[in-house]
Amino acid sequence: MHPxxxxxxxxxxxxxxxxxxxxxxxxxxxxxxEAAGFGxxxxxxxxxxxxxxxxxxxxxxxxxxxxxxxxxxxxxxxEHLRERWQETGVIPYEHQIRTxxxxxxxxxGQAILADEVGLGKTIEAGLILTEYMLRGLVKKVLILxxxxxxxxxxxxxxxxFGLAAGIQRTPWDWTYADVLIASLDTAKREPHASxxxxxxxxxxxxxxxxxxxxxxTASYRLVxxxxxxxxxxxxxxxxxxxxxxxxxxxxxxxxxxxxSYQSFKRRFMADKRTPKNPRELRQLLDQVMIxxxxxxxxxxxxxxxxxxxxxxxxxREQEIYLRVSEFIKSRGRRAGPSSMLPLITLxxxxxxxxxAVALTLEKMMASLAEAELAEAxxxxxxxxxxxxxxxxxxxxxxxxxxxxxxxxxxxxxxSQEYIRYxxxxxxxxxxAFDGSLSRGQKQWVRHLFQREAQFLVSTESxxxxxxxxxxxxxxxxxLPWNPMRLEQRxxxxxxxxxxxDVHIYNxxxxxxxxxxxxxxxxxxxxMFESIIGELDAILLHxxxxxxxxxxxxxIFLEHEEREQIQAQLDGLAEKILSSRDEIRAASWEG
Amino acid sequence: MSIRQLVFDFFAxxxxxxxxxxxxxxxxxxxxxxxxxxxxxRAQGRLLQFSFQRDLAEAYGAELISPGSYxxxxxxxxxxxxxxxxxxxxxxxxxxxPGIRKRVLAECAGTGRAYVLTSSAHFGQYLQLxxxxxxxxxxxxxxxxxxxxxxxxxxxxxxxFPFHLLQAGSVPTEQIRRRKCxxxxxxxxxxxxxxxxxxxxxxxxxxxxxxxxAEEEKKLREFYQGRTxxxxxxxxxxELRGRLHPGLSIRALRGAILFTPLFRYRLVVVSASxxxxxxxxxxxxxxxxxxxx
Numbered sequence: 001m002h003p004x005x006x007x008x009x010x011x012x013x014x015x016x017x018x019x020x021x022x023x024x025x026x027x028x029x030x031x032x033x034e035a036a037g038f039g040x041x042x043x044x045x046x047x048x049x050x051x052x053x054x055x056x057x058x059x060x061x062x063x064x065x066x067x068x069x070x071x072x073x074x075x076x077x078x079e080h081l082r083e084r085w086q087e088t089g090v091i092p093y094e095h096q097i098r099t100x101x102x103x104x105x106x107x108x109g110q111a112i113l114a115d116e117v118g119l120g121k122t123i124e125a126g127l128i129l130t131e132y133m134l135r136g137l138v139k140k141v142l143i144l145x146x147x148x149x150x151x152x153x154x155x156x157x158x159x160x161f162g163l164a165a166g167i168q169r170t171p172w173d174w175t176y177a178d179v180l181i182a183s184l185d186t187a188k189r190e191p192h193a194s195x196x197x198x199x200x201x202x203x204x205x206x207x208x209x210x211x212x213x214x215x216x217t218a219s220y221r222l223v224x225x226x227x228x229x230x231x232x233x234x235x236x237x238x239x240x241x242x243x244x245x246x247x248x249x250x251x252x253x254x255x256x257x258x259x260s261y262q263s264f265k266r267r268f269m270a271d272k273r274t275p276k277n278p279r280e281l282r283q284l285l286d287q288v289m290i291x292x293x294x295x296x297x298x299x300x301x302x303x304x305x306x307x308x309x310x311x312x313x314x315x316r317e318q319e320i321y322l323r324v325s326e327f328i329k330s331r332g333r334r335a336g337p338s339s340m341l342p343l344i345t346l347x348x349x350x351x352x353x354x355x356a357v358a359l360t361l362e363k364m365m366a367s368l369a370e371a372e373l374a375e376a377x378x379x380x381x382x383x384x385x386x387x388x389x390x391x392x393x394x395x396x397x398x399x400x401x402x403x404x405x406x407x408x409x410x411x412x413x414x415s416q417e418y419i420r421y422x423x424x425x426x427x428x429x430x431x432a433f434d435g436s437l438s439r440g441q442k443q444w445v446r447h448l449f450q451r452e453a454q455f456l457v458s459t460e461s462x463x464x465x466x467x468x469x470x471x472x473x474x475x476x477x478x479l480p481w482n483p484m485r486l487e488q489r490x491x492x493x494x495x496x497x498x499x500x501d502v503h504i505y506n507x508x509x510x511x512x513x514x515x516x517x518x519x520x521x522x523x524x525x526x527m528f529e530s531i532i533g534e535l536d537a538i539l540l541h542x543x544x545x546x547x548x549x550x551x552x553x554x555i556f557l558e559h560e561e562r563e564q565i566q567a568q569l570d571g572l573a574e575k576i577l578s579s580r581d582e583i584r585a586a587s588w589e590g
Numbered sequence: 591m592s593i594r595q596l597v598f599d600f601f602a603x604x605x606x607x608x609x610x611x612x613x614x615x616x617x618x619x620x621x622x623x624x625x626x627x628x629x630x631x632r633a634q635g636r637l638l639q640f641s642f643q644r645d646l647a648e649a650y651g652a653e654l655i656s657p658g659s660y661x662x663x664x665x666x667x668x669x670x671x672x673x674x675x676x677x678x679x680x681x682x683x684x685x686x687x688p689g690i691r692k693r694v695l696a697e698c699a700g701t702g703r704a705y706v707l708t709s710s711a712h713f714g715q716y717l718q719l720x721x722x723x724x725x726x727x728x729x730x731x732x733x734x735x736x737x738x739x740x741x742x743x744x745x746x747x748x749x750x751f752p753f754h755l756l757q758a759g760s761v762p763t764e765q766i767r768r769r770k771c772x773x774x775x776x777x778x779x780x781x782x783x784x785x786x787x788x789x790x791x792x793x794x795x796x797x798x799x800x801x802x803x804a805e806e807e808k809k810l811r812e813f814y815q816g817r818t819x820x821x822x823x824x825x826x827x828x829e830l831r832g833r834l835h836p837g838l839s840i841r842a843l844r845g846a847i848l849f850t851p852l853f854r855y856r857l858v859v860v861s862a863s864x865x866x867x868x869x870x871x872x873x874x875x876x877x878x879x880x881x882x883x
Binding site: 021022026027028029030031032033034036037038040041042044045049050051052053054055056057058059060061062063064065066067069070071072076078079080081082083084108134135137162224225227228229251254255256257259260 | 793838
């Protein structure tokens with residue numbers, strides 16, 4: 001503590017509770033005389049602690065300056081965050097600033113932020129939060145989010161807004177932290193629910209608010225019963241299947257805005273998905289919801305340029321590949337869908353590195369039958385004897401052309417280690433980034449990568465909210481089968497704030513399953529150049545997600561011929577594309 | 591109000607003197623304690639380079655100090671956390687005592703005559719409060735008020751207090767006259783005075799907020815039709831009113847005890863009929879109040 005600032009132990013504004021000393025009505029005006037500030041003065045007087053007259057006078061001037069700042073109509077947060085954003089490369093977009101201003105000045109802090117994916121809803125929410133905090137209108141804040149986004153929120157708030165929010169771990173945290181990030185699923189369970197309901201929040205932020213579309217769920221009931229002054233709900237898809245979802249969401253923010261459900265149905269619903277009187281509905285929605293759309297020219301993303309690199313396997317590698325594939329198929333047909341997961345892993349690994357296959361096969365051997373065991377052992381022996389790795393050779397040739405930093409993604413730890421070994425041997429500085437690192441270590445690795453190393457070899461597509469916009473080269477050493485994971489990989493570098501075009505290099509082994517995956521992701525659904533973040537909405541709509549890999553594996557197991565496989569993949573692509581069109585043409589938007 | 595002056599005064603009070611390294615750009619060597627007070631416990635002492643002009647700040651990599659900027663906000667927060675309670679006084683010698691004595695004697699003598707037996711110098715107490723009044727409802731307005739309350743009479747001062755005469759520091763305790771009004775009473779009176787000022791202002795925002803509240807309340811009642819006796823409805827209604835009901839919150843930001851001179855005279859007053867009586871008069875030159883002690 002600085003000897004000059006004994007008061008800094010209690011931050012400004014003070015944390016005292018807002019007890020009221022006297023309350024009365026003056027005409028129609030309700031007057032509250034607060035006890036808090038005065039209580040502190042009396043406490044100081046009793047202890048005979050007097051500050052110097054100079055500090056007192058300076059503080060009075062500071063009060064006036066702060067009050068004058070608070071009277072400004074624009075956003076204080078923009079100026080406050082300017083330097084931080086210059087450092088972190090955040091560029092606030094016009095639509096984000098407009099949204100924050102509208103929420104604060106017109107919607108009085110009660111809004112659904114329903115921008116289309118990738119337009120930066122989190123930035124908007126953070127901007128509103130910072131603005132309210134700077135103006136002293138908000139102190140106690142709760143951010144409810146799906147569990148997998150907690151750390152992403154933490155980093156976003158810390159890096160972009162300088163807010164060190166707490167993360168809920170124990171029941172004690174609910175009352176302790178002023179700005180708390182918690183999982184919605186945790187909050188709705190006891191003993192947490194009772195505690196959360198008893199706290200009065202100045203601001204409540206709910207991410208992925210479409211999870212509250214059903215009013216009979218525990219999550220909905222919890223959010224409905226929370227005591228809050230301001231509330232922001234973030235979702236890109238306020239309507240997925242039924243207009244009632246929209247009605248329910250608005251009921252949380254402003255009950256009665258759309259009347260009773262019966263009258264809403266009568267006035268605004270032609271059927272589940274088609275609204276009546278769209279103009280009137282739009283007017284009512286405008287009072288609680290802000291939706292920015294891409295075609296309004298809100299954001300211009302840089303280009304994604306895809307470079308497929310076809311790698312031909314050597315004769316020995318090709319032979320091993322076919323043997324492993326045959327082993328997988330025969331076992332898949334025998335075992336059925338229950339043991340699909342290790343087979344999917346094996347089939348994917350065989351396109352990455354034989355080292356990874358060997359490790360998985362070794363683990364699998366414990367559960368194999370006598371007949372299969374001999375075949376697996378022989379395979380394992382042959383795998384160990386393959387010295388060539390054509391993919392790594394191709395990678396070495398590729399990175400030799402790079403003059404900038406690149407992230408090399410692989411799905412497997414064994415492949416990651418091998419890639420690093422090969423690149424280090426070739427004289428490059430590399431870093432490993434994977435799930436075994438703690439949060440702090442990940443931050444540190446990111447820092448080192450930004451400043452020193454040339455290549456980051458990562459197994460983590462998500463990266464827990466860590467972004468690498470300073471880099472614009474991505475190498476997919478192997479391709480994940482699930483487009484969501486691929487999107488997450490690319491999304492680490494290609495997001496708001498990326499100033500350069502992003503080059504994506506895909507290493508594809510010829511005549512393998514990887515060629516089919518590339519056909520589906522690149523040629524059919526144009527995954528690499530699709531709209532950022534759109535896929536999660538599509539997969540959610542199709543109810544796919546984690547089962548995506550199984551769908552693909554089923555196709556591979558059930559069909560032998562290349563044409564047959566492609567026809568099946570075409571069908572799957574068709575489903576994805578029509579779902580995308582349906583989402584884009586959401587008719588409720590009028 | 592100059593931001594520049596505030597920043598320089600702040601550094602001066604911290605014992606630092608910024609050096610102008612080139613026109614418009616200053617440097618100050620901030621120690622660990624100062625940086626931690628500004629930026630949090632993890633911050634370390636460093637050379638703080640700042641400017642009040644954006645172009646210069648960007649050209650020299652200095653921190654910009656301008657309305658709303660991060661550095662200005664940290665300084666304001668730190669300064670606002672200080673000076674919660676202070677004290678100052680007005681010394682007696684700033685008043686012409688013979689003149690006061692003459693005036694007191696003249697007023698007390700009436701048609702007779704009066705003379706001073708003894709005289710002494712004392713200090714009366716005033717409470718200066720910095721109050722923030724914040725309007726709640728549709729509009730968020732804030733105003734700051736400096737209110738001075740006489741702790742002897744409990745009255746809010748309606749005239750301008752001579753702040754320019756104040757000098758830092760306290761006075762000998764034996765010279766201080768006990769206050770008759772409690773601090774709480776003084777605070778409540780000051781707050782009442784501020785609310786009175788607000789009520790004399792334009793009240794259209796109150797009407798506007800009430801109109802909006804009635805409209806929203808109607809919608810809410812329609813939504814909860816037939817369920818208005820439920821706890822959920824009550825909670826929602828309370829939330830709505832809490833958000834939209836026009837109100838005024840008054841809180842004290844800081845305060846100071848101001849010691850002002852009091853002149854005490856023990857007089858012998860001889861009336862025209864020749865009757866003598868002894869009385870003690872206390873004169874407050876700030877309020878121009880004379881009272882029998």
